[in-house]
Amino acid sequence: MEIFNAENVVKKFIHTTALDRVSISIPKGSIYGLLGPNGAGKTTLIRIINQITAPDEGSLFFNGKSLHPDHISNIGYLPEERGLYKKMKVGEQVIYLARLKGLSKSEANKKLKYWFEKFEITSWWNKKVQELSKGMQQKVQFIVTVIHEPELLIFDEPFSGFDPINADMLKNEILSLQERGSTIIFSTHNMGSVEELCDHITLVDKGKTLIEGPIDNIRDQYRTDTYEVGFQGDPEKLKNALNKHYELLEINGDNDIKSAKIRLLHHTTDNELISLLLPAVHLVSFNEVYPNMHDIFIKVVNENKGS
Amino acid sequence: MNKIGLIIRREYLTRVxxxxxxxxxxxGPLIFAGFMVIPAWMAMSEDQDLKKIAIVDSSNLFMNVIPDTDYLTFEYLYNTKLHDIKENYRKGGYYGVLYISHIVASEPNSVIFYSDKTPNQSTKIHISKAIEEYIRDQKLLAYEIEDLDNILKSVKTRINVRTIKLSDDGSEKESNTGIVMAIGYIGGFLIYMFIFFFGAAVMRGVIEEKVNRIVEVVISSVKPFQLMLGKILGIAMVGLSQFLIWVVSTFLLVTITSTLFFPELNMSPTDRVVAQDIMSTAPAEIETEAASEEMVEIMSALSTLRNIDFGVMLGSFLFYFLFGYLLYAAMFASIGAAVDNETDTQQFMLPVTIPLILSLVVLVNVISNPDSSVAFWFSIIPFTSPVVMMARIPFGVPYWEVLLSMGLLIITFLGMTWVAAKIYRTGILMYGKKVNYREIWKWIRYS
Structure with missing residues (x-):
């Protein structure tokens, strides 16, 4: 079951085509990574989901129904460039923004109290935003995003500007929101956090979708048949054991337990590799090296550049 | 509460x-009172310096011709050469020297006032009037008319034209031109000020939201147009509240002073003229005449004030303020959206401020010629009509002109808001880009 679908979305600006027939489908309950280099069209896509801008072509569905202005109250959005009214008091401001999302005054009040107590920031209620530090403002912005308990949450570069402690807190909050049933769209350049959090991704570049799907499938797809071997013994013996069907990528022979990276060529299998190595050295570990998202990202974007 | 209502409420409360x-x-009311009182006070304090003026008369005919006033004394100098006194009149404590040539009866330019200062208008009028009257009387004397003195006294009349406006229902209204001009001017000027002040407040509000980067959060909850409209309407209500406070406090001030100091104003104009006729059948002395003239002026001014239909004035003021403001606020909002900070607004401000300033220039002309073709056209053209029509209304404007002007203003406001919304929608999400007119034109065409 998907919470959001976009089919063949096209958005043109005066000078560029920001989105060129982009389709995505976001499974309910997932953390969905929206990746791509700067200017790829991520923010445009996010703005279309938020109904800030309308697409020129294509169809959009929220929970299977055609996207409608009422769906706004079911979406929470933390933009990359985010801010607050500097001269407004914190409590008043969050309640105002929550009511714009459709909460009643008393509901907003109740929920805001919950979050303020959770973050232990009740004393900020009557402070003006300009009196808060940047990190404190980020907490307030996070509350604004989630206070109306939307089904779909969109975070655009959420970790930029966060110190490690706040970033960790945010990460845990995102995971606990997912546990409680929210779906999260997560746009970022930070591949580490993608691997940590996302279960689905889409990679867009120059307005086109390059990869889409569950992250495990994608990593599977970009496997390079490379294995990391931990062993004890003479590295030379290991080298000699390999024939032309195997490529030795690197070898590290300084410690007691040595390691090597070996890639399989010509449809050989891991079992065959193991049986070659067993007589030569004492095997300690044998693992497949999965490509990380960073490498996949660079590889795919560079290939797209060539095309 | 719907979303526009929430936005209006926030914009209103944060400002109020x-x-x-x-x-x-x-x-506000104190500043306005100051605007009116200070010039009067300055004019009065100027007159209070006693000025001594030396008279050099080459014909010796004008002895004691020019009467002294409260602030002017004239000293007739015998056997003094103009040349000598001109050099050292200040040592004698004189403000200036008045030279009357013997050819004065035939040559108008032969009376000369020497001073290092420029005398005010009333001093000049006082001198020329006295000499003119004296020469006229002397010329009449040459005809050897019997009983001339009495004839002259009895023909001497003072006229003060009072204007009384007749309405269709036959009721009379005192209409003092000066007061009507003042009201026209104040009305027009207030509208100008309100549009400028609160229009700029809209622009600053938009820039603030853009600079603070709150705008993207807000427009993920409401449509950009709702945000723009809510802001404009919220600030309009701030303006109206301010105005209401001013009107009420000024009204209280005027009512209290006028009932305390001028109870006779409750008479109708005709009653008063009749009453005065009876009193003034006997030739009055000049001094009391002058005093009562002043009194009449004040009374007519105050009674004009009271006779002005403040309902109509207030109604039309509110209309022109509201729609004039709405028209300009939409433009100001789109400027705010197009720029990244206040210093960049300069290049776009010009086309917005020029019609506003032009209407202020025309306003000065209109209050003296409220029915001229300049007044007509500028009160019909929507960009200047709020200020200019407001200045004309106290003089009485045909209904069709007012309706045409109002209709055009509403239509232009709707059109302008439509265009402004397009600029606004694109502009608020545009950062770090130097925007020019060509770019804005593209936004209007493509979005």
């Missing part, structure tokens, strides 16, 4: 709670 709003509400 500001210290500057409270201060302006109190100071």
């Amino acid at each position: 709670r500001k210290r500057s709003f409270i201060i302006m509400s109190i100071l």
Whole structure:
């Protein structure tokens, strides 16, 4: 079951085509990574989901129904460039923004109290935003995003500007929101956090979708048949054991337990590799090296550049 | 509460709670009172310096011709050469020297006033009038008319034209031109000020949201147009509140002073003329005449004030303020959206401020010629009509002109808001880009 679908979305600006027939489908309950280099069209896509801008072509569905202005109250959005009214008091401001999302005054009040107590920031209620530090403002912005308990949450570069402690807190909050049933769209350049959090991704570049799907499938797809071997013994013996069907990528022979990276060529299998190595050295570990998202990202974007 | 209502409420409350709003509400009427009192006070204090003027008369005919006033004394100098006194009149404590040539009866330019200062208008009028009257009387004397003195006294009349406006229902209304001009001017000027002040407030509000980067959060909840409209309407209500506070406090001030000091104003104009006729059948002395003339002027001014239909004035003021403001606020909002900070607004401000300033220039002309073709056209053209029509209304304007002007203003406002919304929608999400007119034109065409 998907919470959001976009089919063949096209958005043109005066000078560029920001989105060129982009389709995505976001499974309910997932953390969905929206990746791509700067200017790829991520923010445009996010703005279309938020109904800030309308697409020129294509169809959009929220929970299977055609996207409608009422769906706004079911979406929470933390933009990359985010801010607050500097001269407004914190409590008043969050309640105002929550009511714009459709909460009643008393509901907003109740929920805001919950979050303020959770973050232990009740004393900020009557402070003006300009009196808060940047990190404190980020907490307030996070509350604004989630206070109306939307089904779909969109975070655009959420970790930029966060110190490690706040970033960790945010990460845990995102995971606990997912546990409680929210779906999260997560746009970022930070591949580490993608691997940590996302279960689905889409990679867009120059307005086109390059990869889409569950992250495990994608990593599977970009496997390079490379294995990391931990062993004890003479590295030379290991080298000699390999024939032309195997490529030795690197070898590290300084410690007691040595390691090597070996890639399989010509449809050989891991079992065959193991049986070659067993007589030569004492095997300690044998693992497949999965490509990380960073490498996949660079590889795919560079290939797209060539095309 | 719907979303526009929430936005209006926020815009309104954050501004009304500001210290500057409270201060302006109190100071506003005082500043206006100051505008009116200070020039009068300055004019009076100027006259209070006693000025001594030396008279050099080459014909010796004008002895004691020019009477002294409260602030002017004239000293007739015998056997003094103009050349000598001109050099050292100040040592004698004189303000200036008045030279009357013997050819004065035939040559108008032969009376010369020497001073290092420029005398005010009333001094000049006082001198020329006295000499003119004296020469006229002397010329009449040459005809050797019997009983001339009495004839002259009895023909001497003073005229003060009072204008009384007749309405269709036959009721009479005192209409003092000076007061009507003043009201026209104040009305027009207030509208100009309100549009400028609150229009700029809209622009600053938009820039603030853009600079603070709150705008993207807000427009993920409401449509950009709702945000723009809510802001404009919220600030309009701030303006109206301010105005209401001013009107009420000024009204209280005027009512209290006029009932305390001028109870006779309750008579109708004709009653008063009749009453005066009876009193003034006997030739009055010049001094009391002058005093009562002043009194008549004040009374007519005050009674004009009371006779002005403040309902109509207030109604049309509110209309022109509201729609004039709405028209300009939409433009100001789109400027705010197009730029990244206030210093960049300059290049776009010009086309917005020029019609506003032009209407202020025309306003000065219109209050003296309220029915001229300049007045007509500028009160019909929507960009200047709020200020200019407001200045014309106290003089009485045909209904069709007012309706045409109002209709055009509403239509232009709708069109302008439509265009402004397009600029706004694109502009608020555009950062770090130097925007020019060509770019804005593209936004209007493509979005």
